[in-house]
Amino acid sequence: EAQVTQNPRYLITVTGKKLTVTCSQNMNHEYMSWYRQDPGLGLRQIYYSMNVEVTDKGDVPEGYKVSRKEKRNFPLILESPSPNQTSLYFCASSSDMGNRYTFGSGTRLTVV
Amino acid sequence: AQSVTQLDSHVSVSEGTPVLLRCNYSSSYSPSLFWYVQHPNKGLQLLLKYTSAATLVKGINGFEAEFKKSETSFHLTKPSAHMSDAAEYFCVVIPPSGTYKYIFGTGTRLKVLA
Numbered sequence: 030e031a032q033v034t035q036n037p038r039y040l041i042t043v044t045g046k047k048l049t050v051t052c053s054q055n056m057n058h059e060y061m062s063w064y065r066q067d068p069g070l071g072l073r074q075i076y077y078s079m080n081v082e083v084t085d086k087g088d089v090p091e092g093y094k095v096s097r098k099e100k101r102n103f104p105l106i107l108e109s110p111s112p113n114q115t116s117l118y119f120c121a122s123s124s125d126m127g128n129r130y131t132f133g134s135g136t137r138l139t140v141v
Numbered sequence: 142a143q144s145v146t147q148l149d150s151h152v153s154v155s156e157g158t159p160v161l162l163r164c165n166y167s168s169s170y171s172p173s174l175f176w177y178v179q180h181p182n183k184g185l186q187l188l189l190k191y192t193s194a195a196t197l198v199k200g201i202n203g204f205e206a207e208f209k210k211s212e213t214s215f216h217l218t219k220p221s222a223h224m225s226d227a228a229e230y231f232c233v234v235i236p237p238s239g240t241y242k243y244i245f246g247t248g249t250r251l252k253v254l255a
Binding site for chain 2: 033062064069070071072073074077087119121129130132133134135
């Protein structure tokens with residue numbers, strides 16, 4: 030089944046403790062992206078990647094890092110999480126510019 | 142600059158009555174426009190997509206949307222609401238400038254009353 034898989038689905042962590050949210054897609058898509066969803070703000074793009082080793086900042090990149098060493102994986106790294114990064118995170122992939130995204134099921138992160 | 146505005150943060154309808162979720166966009170060019178639906182505790186699912194072909198776009202689950210360039214609108218409609226339609230709906234614009242950067246509206250939460 031074509032899908033984007035995120036792990037974990039739920040995570041509670043403490044301020045300053047590094048964490049990684051994994052994202053993997055099995056559709057051989059070139060484009061991948063991370064979004065955060067906050068009430069009343071819709072989805073905002075954190076980082077995106079147009080191919081292996083090609084990444085760029087979205088609208089809200091502060092406090093996040095990404096890497097794209099393989100086509101299928103696009104992990105999101107929070108080096109020193111803070112409470113304002115408590116949010117619902119979505120990974121998405123797409124085969125082409127302007128084409129539909131396939132979204133993962135989301136990761137609900139709470140930083141205390 | 143591209144932007145998208147969803148005019149209602151919450152909409153309530155009775156089961157069996159029509160649904161109208163409003164979306165206006167701002168774009169210097171002819172954009173691609175999408176509607177996505179998010180059911181509780183789920184990811185986002187594509188409902189329908191407009192890419193400069195027919196102005197009336199039919200999607201899944203009986204939803205459709207009409208692109209009106211003169212009004213810069215892309216409202217989502219359904220003739221008869223079902224309880225399973227209760228979800229959050231996002232209007233999305235993609236500029237045609239060679240980027241795959243999605244611009245999301247802030248969402249409309251649809252409540253369907255029995």
